[in-house]
Amino acid sequence: MENLDFNLTIEKIKESRINQVDFSKLAFGQTFSDHMFVCHYKNGQWQQPQIKPYAPISLEPSASVFHYGQAIFEGMKAYKDDNDDIFLFRPEENYKRMNKSAVRLAIPEFPEKWFDEGLKTLLKIDKDWIKKGVGNSLYIRPFIIGTSTGIMASPSKEYIFFIITSPVQAYYGGEVKVKIADYYSRAANGGFGAAKAAGNYAGQFYPTQLAIQEGYQQIIWTDDTTHEFLEEAGMMNLFFRINNKLITCPTSDRILDGVTRKSVLAIAEKLGIKTEVRPIKVQELLSATEKGTLQEIFGSGTAAVISPISGFGYKGKDYTINRPADLYATKIKETILNIQYNKSEDSFGWRVKVI
Numbered sequence: 486m487e488n489l490d491f492n493l494t495i496e497k498i499k500e501s502r503i504n505q506v507d508f509s510k511l512a513f514g515q516t517f518s519d520h521m522f523v524c525h526y527k528n529g530q531w532q533q534p535q536i537k538p539y540a541p542i543s544l545e546p547s548a549s550v551f552h553y554g555q556a557i558f559e560g561m562k563a564y565k566d567d568n569d570d571i572f573l574f575r576p577e578e579n580y581k582r583m584n585k586s587a588v589r590l591a592i593p594e595f596p597e598k599w600f601d602e603g604l605k606t607l608l609k610i611d612k613d614w615i616k617k618g619v620g621n622s623l624y625i626r627p628f629i630i631g632t633s634t635g636i637m638a639s640p641s642k643e644y645i646f647f648i649i650t651s652p653v654q655a656y657y658g659g660e661v662k663v664k665i666a667d668y669y670s671r672a673a674n675g676g677f678g679a680a681k682a683a684g685n686y687a688g689q690f691y692p693t694q695l696a697i698q699e700g701y702q703q704i705i706w707t708d709d710t711t712h713e714f715l716e717e718a719g720m721m722n723l724f725f726r727i728n729n730k731l732i733t734c735p736t737s738d739r740i741l742d743g744v745t746r747k748s749v750l751a752i753a754e755k756l757g758i759k760t761e762v763r764p765i766k767v768q769e770l771l772s773a774t775e776k777g778t779l780q781e782i783f784g785s786g787t788a789a790v791i792s793p794i795s796g797f798g799y800k801g802k803d804y805t806i807n808r809p810a811d812l813y814a815t816k817i818k819e820t821i822l823n824i825q826y827n828k829s830e831d832s833f834g835w836r837v838k839v840i
């Protein structure tokens with residue numbers, strides 16, 4: 486492994502853009518804070534990183550990422566409590582997952598220590614972009630792209646790792662109605678569905694557009710071989726409450742190992758909710774709906790924490806979920822938010838203080 490001495494150079498913006506931003510009217514992921522973290526990989530190693538003003542970058546048209554999609558990313562958030570202290574939530578899970586994605590896409594791994602120190606320094610510099618209040622946060626988007634020039638189909642020899650950040654408000658997508666996939670697939674056995682690779686998302690846009698035209702907001706992906714097993718949604722893992730048990734499918738080659746998913750499982754157990762991690766079939770969902778034992782479906786992910794699903798469509802027929810008043814989704818979401826915003830004890834040790 487390369488030399489892990491960390492020599493971060495910092496170039497600060499001349500004049501902050503923060504006064505041009507209306508923090509009460511933020512569209513998700515449209516506004517970016519003053520600085521970004523940048524690290525180049527060349528000559529077989531990661532070079533010394535820099536923090537500099539967020540600005541356009543210049544690449545040759547033949548840069549490998551434009552042709553062969555060697556691109557991976559992460560998604561995480563920073564939170565501010567009432568005392569102006571700043572926290573991350575289980576960041577080491579994201580550092581590790583990015584390197585798992587890197588290995589699968591033949592991208593050199595990025596040293597976790599550099600990721601951690603670089604991110605924390607960036608957050609300290611742009612701390613005013615993180616607003617207080619539950620729901621407000623700074624969305625963090627680390628990503629790596631292959632930048633070698635030349636259009637031969639082989640792994641890039643040069644890469645850039647960036648971290649950009651975007652202030653966001655509580656993400657409320659409204660009630661989500663989903664379509665269960667019976668033809669298209671998101672990922673395949675032996676493929677790279679478990680990696681947070683750009684191509685996984687590009688491939689979902691078209692089937693999702695078709696689902697939107699049919700009146701749904703998202704797709705629940707099923708396994709590519711039989712389409713019988715429920716897997717995950719666009720940017721969320723899935724939970725099904727049947728007979729007061731919370732069921733989620735195991736992660737695999739095809740499914741992203743969500744940080745929120747892991748946290749939901751641990752919190753549910755702590756709240757005394759029975760959980761099961763096992764494959765779950767579309768048929769089981771249909772018969773539970775018929776019998777009235779399906780009580781909830783929700784998605785879990787960094788952006789919205791928990792997204793309740795109001796109903797689903799399968800092979801042209803729509804089904805609604807008769808939900809009880811005391812939703813697991815509500816209880817679990819509140820518990821996670823209280824940990825993230827330093828409003829409760831953190832018996833799991835998930836909160837990491839930045840400043």
Ligand code: PMP
Binds near residue numbers: 717719720742
């Ligand atoms: N599945 C996919 C495909 C995703 O992109 C995401 C978002 N990262 C998730 C699940 C949820 O993962 P996390 O809880 O780590 O945000």
